[in-house]
Amino acid sequence: MQIKALKMRWASGGVNYSYLLSKLAPPSMNAPNWIIDPAEPLELKEQLTANELQSITTIVNTHHHYDHAGGNIVFAGLLTERKNPGFIIGSSLSQTIPTSEIRQPSDGQIFHLGEKVTVESIRTPCHTQDSVCYLVNDSELNEYAIFTGDTLFTAGCGRFFEGTGYEMFSSLNHILERTKCIWDKVKVYPGHEYTKSNVKFVRNKVWKNIGDNEAFDKLESLANKNEVLTGMFTLQDELNFNPFMRLNDPFVRKAVGDSENLLSEEEVMTKLRKLKDSF
Numbered sequence: 001m002q003i004k005a006l007k008m009r010w011a012s013g014g015v016n017y018s019y020l021l022s023k024l025a026p027p028s029m030n031a032p033n034w035i036i037d038p039a040e041p042l043e044l045k046e047q048l049t050a051n052e053l054q055s056i057t058t059i060v061n062t063h064h065h066y067d068h069a070g071g072n073i074v075f076a077g078l079l080t081e082r083k084n085p086g087f088i089i090g091s092s093l094s095q096t097i098p099t100s101e102i103r104q105p106s107d108g109q110i111f112h113l114g115e116k117v118t119v120e121s122i123r124t125p126c127h128t129q130d131s132v133c134y135l136v137n138d139s140e141l142n143e144y145a146i147f148t149g150d151t152l153f154t155a156g157c158g159r160f161f162e163g164t165g166y167e168m169f170s171s172l173n174h175i176l177e178r179t180k181c182i183w184d185k186v187k188v189y190p191g192h193e194y195t196k197s198n199v200k201f202v203r204n205k206v207w208k209n210i211g212d213n214e215a216f217d218k219l220e221s222l223a224n225k226n227e228v229l230t231g232m233f234t235l236q237d238e239l240n241f242n243p244f245m246r247l248n249d250p251f252v253r254k255a256v257g258d259s260e261n262l263l264s265e266e267e268v269m270t271k272l273r274k275l276k277d278s279f
């Protein structure tokens, strides 16, 4: 599979990603090709070749927020003009036309990008109630990727705008259940490049010293050297260095004032997110 990461809103600090997902590079005109979270059409058009732009068949949203779904109307117009068999996967809350063509994926629904690439939707309510992650498998190349929107970030997770700590805990576990045995193969593609700020928070509040968590030390040095880190890490990496996925880690417990190990995992999740919100 081919994943082209596209920057949006970096000048204004939003540091969003949109992604072009296709089986081949350049994308085949005869196969379905997805554009995921195309919020800023002008910025995207600058980064896509004419062929890539014309190859898009499907607009996909991870959730309804404007910085993910705000370009749906423009992109839907492009698909209509070109008479592509385009349809929209997203949420009824996303800015979309025409509404009759919106497909809201149910949990576990499978989509096909040609014969060899499948995409499975994983419902992950919390950041928003309509949040959905997309797990992609290229069976020919034995490659896996997951588009996590604002649910899972590198070394972080999304704000709980419409959900609770329990829901984020459940949603992250839901991702892990669906990817059992392939955690070290599934590359993570989040909706924002928040790695640097997440690393800063984690170094200040959780693993404060070099050597506390070696996987995190490595992530920190990579974050210092690279601007774009999307697709560099797997779910197994997240399990190693993301405190929101290590709720029983003694350093994480200490960070939320629970050295005695008395809190439930969802309570640790809630407190850790509050700590991040006020950082």
Ligand SMILES: [Zn+2]
Pocket (backbone or CB within 6 Å): 063, 065, 127, 150
């Ligand atoms: Zn969002």
